[in-house]
Amino acid sequence: MTQTSHPALAGQPHFHLQDGTLHAEGVALDRLVAEHGTPLYVYSRAALAEAYGRYSDAVNGRDVVVCYGMKANSNLAVLKEFARLGAGFDIVSGGELQRVLAVGADPAKIVFSGVGKQAWEMQTALKAGVKSFNVESEAELRLLSLVAEAEGKRAPVSLRVNPDVDAQTHPYISTGLKENKFGIAIEDAPEVYRLAKSLANIDIVGVDCHIGSQLIDISPYLDALDKLLDLVDGLKRDGIEIHHLDIGGGLGIRYTDETPPSPKTLLDQVFDRLDARGYGHLQIVMEPGRSLVGNAGILLTTVQFLKHAEARNFAIVDAAMNDLLRPALYQAWHGVVPVKPRLGAVQIYDIVGPICESGDWLAKQRPLVLAQGDVLAVESAGAYGMVMAGNYNSRVRPAEIMVDGEQSHVVRKRETLEMLTAGESVLPD
Structure with a gap:
């Protein structure tokens, strides 16, 4: 049995085999390794633009704001590219707000999600002029009203409602069931909307919903949408006007043999339902994350040792769970291919790190x-890769590279050992 070549990575056409070596666009990955070492994250600028184009093309003249769910990958170069392309942003912290403002994002296209917003984060977002706060509890709504009053401002609010719809995904990334921490139960939402209407410093602007991530079937989306529109019907009877409908993100990507729906497939059916229910005038907000960046990046790692044991064969590499947490956290599947494939007898390996x-x-x-x-490429590592990296075992975090055609750019330097202890101190003698 011999190994076959990989002309392009699964779902990643901008990473392809050329002259016996894996390339990112026009750049040979072995050259990047020689210059920057491993572990190393590498992103394709063309892949980012292509992924965003699938959303912008699917809009089809309708009023849609595509807000990149930046928790998937918050590197400044990635954010700047999406801002340049016209994206808005879905943020979940004051730190993420600082990042998007640093790359010149339009605050009027920023939605602030998350269950635990602190008063200082609300204050900062109000001063910036964000499009909407996606409020997830009555307690948060009351605090936001107080912060807005202190700032002399009115806070634009969408309530994130929990429709109790099963996204049919991994339980750690399912967010729309009653047992999940996210959102307000949809049966309680009318009462909370009436409270919002009574608060002097709150402006109701929309309804928000996000049911989970890595969705391969759009039927849960549509089930949730029907429930949202029923809610909007009831709010209308209460005299509460909604200006936008935030349907969240969550479209999946190909990691192995998945066939995720396209943004156009989803939006065409969303538009049909809105039109049929008389809500074609509503602005649609989307919060895609993984589907914009997941297949725009890889993680490169070098085989340190091969260990052949009775029960298993191990390839011990220099990347670890601190660099890419998803396999340990979610038991996630990532393709693994050699940067320079070789012929020979195939063996079955577990790819493990030094932690x-x-x-x-x-x-x-x-x-x-x-x-x-040998250098290996871990596929589909552009989402929830470097952004979840840490320093466990006092390991430095990798560098990040953005490839643009035949050029490559360091968009985050590798940490140094000195940086690991820079903020620490010992007790006095």
Whole structure:
């Protein structure tokens, strides 16, 4: 059995095999490794633009604001690219607000989500002039009203409602069921909207819903949308006017053999339902994250040792769970391919890192032809990769590279050992 070549990574056409070496656009990845070492995140600018184009093309002249869910990847170069393309942003913290403002994002296209907003974050977002606060509880609504009053401002609000719809995804990334921490139960939403209407410093602007991530089937979206429109019907009877409908994000990507729906497939059906219910005039807000960046990035890692044991074969690499947490956290599947494929006898390997945890693995039971020193590309690592990286075992975080055609740019320098202790101090003698 011999290894076959990979002309392009699964779902990642901007990462392709050329002259026996994996490339990102026009840049050979072995050259990047020689210059910058591993572990190393590499992103394709063309892939970002192509992914955003699938959303902008699907809008079809309707009033739609595409707000990138930046928790998926908050590198400034990624944010700047989406701002340049005209995206808004879905943020979940004051730090994320600082990042998007730093790249020149339009505050009027920023929605502020998250269950635990603090008063200082609300204050900062009010001063910036964000489009909407996606409020997730009555307590948050009351605090926001007080903060707005103190600032002499009115806070634009969409209530995030929980429709109790099963997104049919991993339980850790399901957000629309009653047992999830997110949102206000849809049966309680009318009462909270009436409260919002009574608060002097609150402006009701919309309804928000997000049911989960890595959705491959759009039927849960549509089930949730029907419930939202029923809610809007009731609010209308109460004299509460809604200006936009935020349908969240969550469209999946291809990690292995998935066939996720396109933004156009989703939006065409959303528009049909809105028109049929008499709400074609409503602005639609979307919050895609993974589907914009997931297949725009890879993680490069070098094989340090090969360990052949009775029960398993291990390829011990220099990337670890602190660099890419998804496999340990979600048991997530990422494709793994050599940067320079070699012929030979295929063996089955677990790809594991050097961290002192049995859960430190990137891939299990993969057929590969490997030698010590080979560089591997971990596929589909553009979302929830570097953004979730940490310093466990006092490991420095990787560098990040953005490829643009035949050029490459360092968009985050590799941390140094000195940076690990820069903010720490010891007790006096």
